[in-house]
Structures are given as C-alpha cells and as structure tokens.
Amino acid sequence: MKLNLVSIARRNVFHRPLSTGLSVLLLAFGVGMISILLLVQRQLTEDFDRNINDIDMVLGHKGSPLQLILANVYHVDVPTGNISLHEAEEIVAHPFVESGIPLAYGDNYRMFRIVGTEWSYPAHYDCELSEGRAWDVPFEVVLGAGVAEKEGLSLGDTFFSAHGLTDESDVHADKTFVVVGLLKRSGSVIDQLILTSVETVWAVHEHVDAEAVAAGEPMPEREITAMLLKKRNPLAILTLPNLLRDSNMQIALPSIELNRLTQQFGIGLQTVRAIAVLIMVLSFISVFIALFNSLRDRRYELALMRTMGGTPGSLFTLVVTEGLWMTCMGIAAGLLLSRVGIAVLSSIVSDQFHYDWSQMGPAPGEWLLVLLAFFVGLIAAAIPARSVLKMDISRTLGAGR
C-alpha cells in the first residue's frame, strides 16, 4: 500500500464516480472532437499536397473546375467529359507549358479506376516498379500498391474491366487485361489506380483491333479525359484560358480549387470546432463545479487533515491533483476516442475513395491541444482549491458540531 498525495487524490476522484464521470466524459468529447478535426485536417492536407505535387494546371472538358480537379488529380469524382487529344496536345506544345501527362479512363476493375496514361504519370509521383515491367502493348497493366494488395493480384494475373467508374455490372468480357508490373507504395493516389496505356482505353471503348493499334495505324479523333500540365512560365495561367475560350476545354488550377473547397467545407469544420470548444469549456466548468462541491462536502475532512499535520500547501496540491486526475483522464479518453473515430472514418474513406487514412500518430497541433487542456484543467482546479488555502480550521471544526 503506497499512499501519497497523488494516490489519495485518485481515490478521492474515484470516490465520486458520477461527478467525476461527467467531467471526464465532457472533456473526452471536447478533446476528442478537436483531435479528430486535427487528424482529418492533417490527412486532407497531406493527401491534397502529395497528390497535387507540382501539377500546376489540369486541362479538361468545360464544366465545374472543382470537379475537374477532383476527378483527375484525386480520382474521387466523375470526369467532366472527354477532350480531343489533338487539341490537348496543341496546348501542351504551347511555349508557356513545360510538359503534359494525358489521362484517359472510363473503366474500373472492382471499383479501382483503370487509367490510360504515359509512364511519366507514375514517375511524376516518384512511383517506382517493385516487380515486373512497364506496360508495353495494349491490355498490359501496372497496378498501384493498394490495388495489388486489396485484390491479391500479382504478375501474370488477368482480369476483365467493367464499364464506368463505380459499378461492375457492365463487364467487357471480351478484353483481358494482363498484369505486367507492380508499383511500390507511394502514398499518393497512384496506389489506388490501375495504369495502362492510353491506347488500351481507346481499344476497350472503340472496339478497335488491338493489333492494329499496336501496329501504329492512325486513329482519327482520339479523345482523352484530361491532361495534367506543368507550366514553364507563370503567364500560362493567364494566357491559356483565353486560348480556350472558343473550345470545349478549360484549365483548372488545383491550388485555387482546393482553396475553394476547403473554404466551403471550412464552414462545416468551423462549426464542429466551435461545438468542440464549447464542450471543452463546459467540461472545465464541470471540473470546477465537481471540485467545488466536493470541497464543500469535505471541509471537515480537509480541516481534519490540517490538524494531522497537513499544511495549506499540501492540501492545495491535493485538490489541484484531483482536478488534474480528471483532466488527464479526460484528455486520454479524448485522444483514444479520436483514434477510434479516425479508424472508423478511415474504413469508410478507403472503401469509398480508396484513400488510406490509418495514420494514428499525433497530428500537428495535438500537443498544443493536450498542453492547453492540461493548463485550463489546472486553472479550473486551482480556483476552487484556493479556498483550502484560506480555510480557518478552528472555525470549520467548531462548526462541525
């Protein structure tokens, strides 16, 4: 039996399970909500930044620019439409544009998008082969790490694609894809894609003879879904939209569209944050009241401890420690809660969008949250505890008769 002020404080706190429970619960929810916001924010920022990765502009069919970005950079939305490869290549050839990566897609395999592109696409994300080789002829594919892992596909395996991006009802049973390469995990959207040549995508949809395509026969009016552009000159951002005014194409800037997006759901985030802060404030008031009430009920007990040699300082420490026990339990429960929350969210997000959200480490700002909660808890405990410093033991014990 080791008894000291810290363990006595713990015993006192657990001696009043209801009021302690309420304080801890409130604090856990407050801290948990803010923590989960920080975790989601980190995940979004990381996902966004990693996937933008120097893509300055996206060229695609006219429509919602945000949709264009979401569809072609993050692969979470449907594309705005197809554009002519020829016209797109003219834009890439513009002196203000350094390079372009074509993207063509419209099929999926078990909800994983099959994207026709060039090798520069995975290379752009520093995504290297872990096994096999790059695609060479049509219907050869290279799998992102997440696809290979989830579907258990390896080199030499074959599969059929399904038309569309989100269901598997319309299977192109006549075309067999062959896995020729596997990519290393990059943490980017590539992990969740099946990559192949642009020709493959054409071949699937236009029912062109694969051999003919391989033989390099000219194919009239080829279309792609979008072109990811890297600018050579900042003026590109101003010049290119003018060039496209009369075409069916548009240029969207990922950075600007993302800002708009975060602003839009930023209102939602702000509301949640405000509620979380409110709950935290309530929890501190609850700690305050719990201690205040407990001190009132225990004033004889505390005076008694003074007669047994307890100094005002040690009793103050005792009461503050009680508050800190509640605070620390609340913080710990809150952080646990947010991890459970992010795990649940992660499973939803990875099922729906094939994004990996399983990072559990402390998010930036979380240390500050813990520190802040601890100090506010300290203050919420210190205010009622001050009454212990001023206690008149003679009067308290005399009044106890």
Place this chain on the structure above:
Amino acid sequence: MLIVKHLKFNYHTAAEDESAMEFPDFSLARGEEKLLLGASGTGKTTLLHLVAGMLTPEQGSVELAGEDFGAMSGAARDRHRGRHIGIVFQQPHFVQSLTVLENLMMPGLLTGQTMDQSYAQELLEELGLGHKIWAAVSALSAGEQQRVSIARAVVHKPGLILADEPTSALDDGNAKAVLNLLRRQAQKAGAALLIVTHDNRLKSQFESKVELPLRTGIAHGATKTRES
C-alpha cells in the same frame, strides 16, 4: 510537554470587550493526564484549539515539545501540531475515500514521517477492529468510528493526546470504556493526555483538574456558538 501561560483570546466579534477570554495557566508532562472541566460557554473548545495551535492567542503562549506555537509560521505550526499532538474529536471525521487502515496512515503521511503499517494494524487488532482494516470508514458503526479515531490519534506516537468531549454522548458503561481506552493508549505511547469536557462523570476519575471559570454575563454571543 505542554506549558500554557497567560492565555487570552478574543474572537473580535461585535461585542469585542465581552468576548475576551482568559484562561488559567497549566502544564502537562509526558505520561501525565489532566481533565479540563468547564460548562458550556467557558471556552473549552477555544482553549483546545489554542493548545493545538489552531487559533492564535491574543496574549500568552502555548509551548509544545519545547517550541512556542506563537513563533512559528502557519505551515510549520501545522506540521508541529501533526507531529506532536493526536486529537480525538467529539465527532469523528475521516477521509471518506480511504480505508480504515489508510486513514490511520494519514498522520504519518501528512507530517512526512515514515510510519510502521504493522503498528497501525496491531493497534486496530487491539481495539477489536482487526477485521475492519480494509473496510470503508463509512461502513463502521458509531462506536467503531470512535475507536478508529482514538487509534488515529495515537498511531504516530504523539507526545500529547487531546480529547474533545470523548464521553459526553455515551452512556456510563461506554464512557468508562472509552476513558480506559484513552488512558491505556496514552500510557502505551508515553503521551500526556488532556481531556476537555463538561461531563461531570469524569471528575472523580482525575486527580489533576483545571476548571474553567464560568464567565458571567459573557457566556452568550460569540463564545456561545463555539461551544458544544
């Protein structure tokens, strides 16, 4: 062990002059026992609180174990009291969240003395509470609570044991038993025993007595509320 000199105390209430109290001098050596007798309103509890350094006298001094309470700071006074005095209150209070045995460890913990847990256990056994060592204090009967509070007053082997009305709420038989218990424990600890009471039944039991004078005309007002 205890030397009380020229004590004068004032509660500084509205009726300032009338609430002034003067107390007779007395002293107590280790192993001695003394009865402080006084009717309601004579300032018994005030004197007890003065002796324990819980109140500061207007005049005079309380010297405990060779040190004057008046010369100490607040925290030092608390520690000095905790180390050298064990107090049995009329109504026992405990740290409710702790067990019986843990409550007995409190004096040692609060004064920073290392205490022998087996001695505390022994003491409880001796008082017939061996089976209640791990019980919650709220689960004790009134009689058991009083015995535990006596055990707590002696467990850290203080030089002086103060008992405030330990018998006044008890019938003759129990009063005698509690008195014997106090005496035996004080003797065992080699401590001085000072019992403050208005219980005249104890009068015949003590050779050494201090009777507090009845203060005519000032027994009402502030001092009255201090008394049991």
